[in-house]
Amino acid sequence: MTSELKDDVERIAGSDAEYPITDPRPTDTDGATIPFDVEAIRGDFPILDRTVGSYPLAYLDSANSSQKPQVVVETIDDHYLNHNANVARAMHMLGAEATEAYEGARSRIAGFIGAASSEEVVFTKNASEALNLCAYTLGSTLKPGDEIVISTMEHHSNIVPWQLACERTGATLRWFDVTPDGRLDLEKAAADNLINERTKIVSLVWVSNVLGTLNPVRQIADQAHAVGATMIVDGSQGVPQLPTRVADLGADLLAFTGHKMVGPTGIGVLWGRYDLLSEMPPFLGGGEMIEVVRMTGSTYAAPPHRFEAGTPPIAQAVGLAAAADYLETIGMDAIADHEQVITGYALQALQAVDGLTVLGPTELDATGRPVGRGGAISFTLDGKYGPIHPHDVAQFLDSRGVAVRGGHHCARPLHEAYGIQSSTRASFYLYTTTAEIDQLVDALAYTKAFFDK
Amino acid sequence: MSMDVEEMYQEIILDHYRAKHFSGLRDPYQAEVHHVNPSCGDEVTLRVHLTGGKIDDVSYDGQGCSISQASTSVMAGLVRDKSIDETLGLHDEFLAMMQSQGSVDSLGQNADELEDDLEDGIAFLGVAKFPARVKCALLGWSALKDAVIRAQADQGASQPNESEKVIS
Numbered sequence: 001m002t003s004e005l006k007d008d009v010e011r012i013a014g015s016d017a018e019y020p021i022t023d024p025r026p027t028d029t030d031g032a033t034i035p036f037d038v039e040a041i042r043g044d045f046p047i048l049d050r051t052v053g054s055y056p057l058a059y060l061d062s063a064n065s066s067q068k069p070q071v072v073v074e075t076i077d078d079h080y081l082n083h084n085a086n087v088a089r090a091m092h093m094l095g096a097e098a099t100e101a102y103e104g105a106r107s108r109i110a111g112f113i114g115a116a117s118s119e120e121v122v123f124t125k126n127a128s129e130a131l132n133l134c135a136y137t138l139g140s141t142l143k144p145g146d147e148i149v150i151s152t153m154e155h156h157s158n159i160v161p162w163q164l165a166c167e168r169t170g171a172t173l174r175w176f177d178v179t180p181d182g183r184l185d186l187e188k189a190a191a192d193n194l195i196n197e198r199t200k201i202v203s204l205v206w207v208s209n210v211l212g213t214l215n216p217v218r219q220i221a222d223q224a225h226a227v228g229a230t231m232i233v234d235g236s237q238g239v240p241q242l243p244t245r246v247a248d249l250g251a252d253l254l255a256f257t258g259h260k261m262v263g264p265t266g267i268g269v270l271w272g273r274y275d276l277l278s279e280m281p282p283f284l285g286g287g288e289m290i291e292v293v294r295m296t297g298s299t300y301a302a303p304p305h306r307f308e309a310g311t312p313p314i315a316q317a318v319g320l321a322a323a324a325d326y327l328e329t330i331g332m333d334a335i336a337d338h339e340q341v342i343t344g345y346a347l348q349a350l351q352a353v354d355g356l357t358v359l360g361p362t363e364l365d366a367t368g369r370p371v372g373r374g375g376a377i378s379f380t381l382d383g384k385y386g387p388i389h390p391h392d393v394a395q396f397l398d399s400r401g402v403a404v405r406g407g408h409h410c411a412r413p414l415h416e417a418y419g420i421q422s423s424t425r426a427s428f429y430l431y432t433t434t435a436e437i438d439q440l441v442d443a444l445a446y447t448k449a450f451f452d453k
Numbered sequence: 454m455s456m457d458v459e460e461m462y463q464e465i466i467l468d469h470y471r472a473k474h475f476s477g478l479r480d481p482y483q484a485e486v487h488h489v490n491p492s493c494g495d496e497v498t499l500r501v502h503l504t505g506g507k508i509d510d511v512s513y514d515g516q517g518c519s520i521s522q523a524s525t526s527v528m529a530g531l532v533r534d535k536s537i538d539e540t541l542g543l544h545d546e547f548l549a550m551m552q553s554q555g556s557v558d559s560l561g562q563n564a565d566e567l568e569d570d571l572e573d574g575i576a577f578l579g580v581a582k583f584p585a586r587v588k589c590a591l592l593g594w595s596a597l598k599d600a601v602i603r604a605q606a607d608q609g610a611s612q613p614n615e616s617e618k619v620i621s
Contacts (some may be wrong), residue, residue: 391495392462406493
């Protein structure tokens with residue numbers, strides 16, 4: 001980190017600055033009908049009982065991929081063992097059951113995010129594919145002079161598809177910068193007239209996978225809509241953590257992924273307003289997405305099937321529906337609040353580690369919960385002989401049972417903006433305990449002592 | 454596996470990490486390469502200067518973990534004044550050691566013979582037990598091989614040969 005920016009980060013972290021961020025989460029967290037019992041929840045995740053050498057596993061890498069409760073795995077098993085067939089085209093009992101399970105999953109996910117109908121839910125293979133779908137289809141109408149707006153804190157999957165769209169069409173890519181304390185630089189964006197009459201698409205991350213920052217999506221969506229632009233939201237980190245109501249979020253399209261919300265890998269979701277989806281051209285061609293195919297040309301199915309070429313991820317959709325059911329049984333309000341409590345605890349505990357600098361917002365409110373951020377905490381660690389590289393930190397934490405991610409977390413431009421090559425990230429979920437945070441802090445002290453020898 | 458972490462980070466490795474040998478980019482050189490490990494972002498820019506069929510200088514500037522940085526430091530000292538054939542032979546020996554999963558028996562050499570050839574490089578034998586870190590240890594060596602081959606091809610050319618490579 002450059003010393004100048006680092007000074008800024010430290011100055012702002014220590015100040016009482018009020019951020020102009022409106023937290024979209026409901027303020028009433030008493031809605032959860034079942035009391036939040038982390039130990040009971042952990043009982044649903046057999047993998048959390050594993051040990052690493054003589055240490056209990058502390059899985060602090062859920063922003064990378066979450067663990068799966070038994071019920072999700074069993075639901076997938078049951079599907080394969082008792083109901084497996086292809087969907088929509090098999091004229092037999094199992095085909096009907098598989099189709100019902102797959103379309104039922106679509107309906108469950110629609111309910112989970114408050115979609116107007118299940119036809120607004122497109123299954124993809126992951127969030128990256130959902131964002132690429134947007135970039136190809138919406139991008140196909142762009143022309144030179146048109147502008148796409150993203151931000152420096154995007155995951156590569158919300159940068160590269162837009163760079164490719166710009167290469168194909170001659171459109172211009174612009175972006176929100178980040179402030180030293182890890183917020184979108186809204187003042188600079190306003191001064192630069194970032195969102196203007198040339199803006200056709202705004203694609204923004206809801207919750208940063210590196211900084212944890214909760215972005216003011218609604219406010220930016222309103223700005224986008226005021227100039228007639230389409231608002232796309234990358235909800236990969238947000239949907240697993242926060243109660244999601246697409247109408248409140250202000251997005252026209254929302255991408256997220258199954259494996260970060262206790263669901264299986266191999267499935268992602270693109271939600272879109274139906275009128276918008278119905279105007280979008282196909283993405284991938286093949287079976288399932290067609291209406292009539294002639295050698296001279298074809299017509300296409302209505303959404304969502306228009307965007308689902310080939311045999312879809314059927315068992316994965318069934319597993320994802322079980323994941324959504326599981327999360328809803330516990331209650332997304334309660335899960336979000338647990339994430340806040342754990343993140344606040346971690347931000348405080350990490351202050352005890354000498355040489356550790358958190359990237360992103362660190363402010364806590366009167367209850368010890370963080371302000372305007374989610375549960376990914378990335379940091380750098382300075383030792384006596386210079387920065388201790390995140391790869392080395394992660395290796396030493398692993399030896400003490402603590403699983404974190406080290407590297408650029410698929411957000412190289414963001415790290416570059418902070419003048420660093422990489423960082424170490426701890427991230428939390430509904431099964432994370434304060435004991436695991438303590439284990440992290442102890443392991444960091446051990447790591448530092450080793451490298452400072 | 455994880456219990457071996459302190460065994461992996463041998464004192465020799467830490468010494469090289471704290472005080473890298475022959476670090477910094479120097480002139481003259483016949484080839485400059487830039488190698489990146491995209492999974493972790495580690496990178497090295499490396500130059501080679503050959504004189505009379507020998508490695509006259511290996512200079513480098515890198516960013517990365519202690520394993521990648523120390524390995525490059527050890528390598529830069531080891532190949533200095535060696536012939537091109539010896540250098541490429543050492544590369545192959547180091548590569549084979551890193552692919553051995555930490556078992557010298559598979560290499561057809563005993564540990565002493567390996568140490569005679571690789572000197573401080575033997576310290577990375579423990580790293581070979583950690584598959585995720587093998588690429589770290591190889592970053593500088595792969596850059597060296599690439600640069601030596603380019604320098605050889607371009608020896609006598611007026612312009613240095615420069616290239617970018619991303620290892621996968």
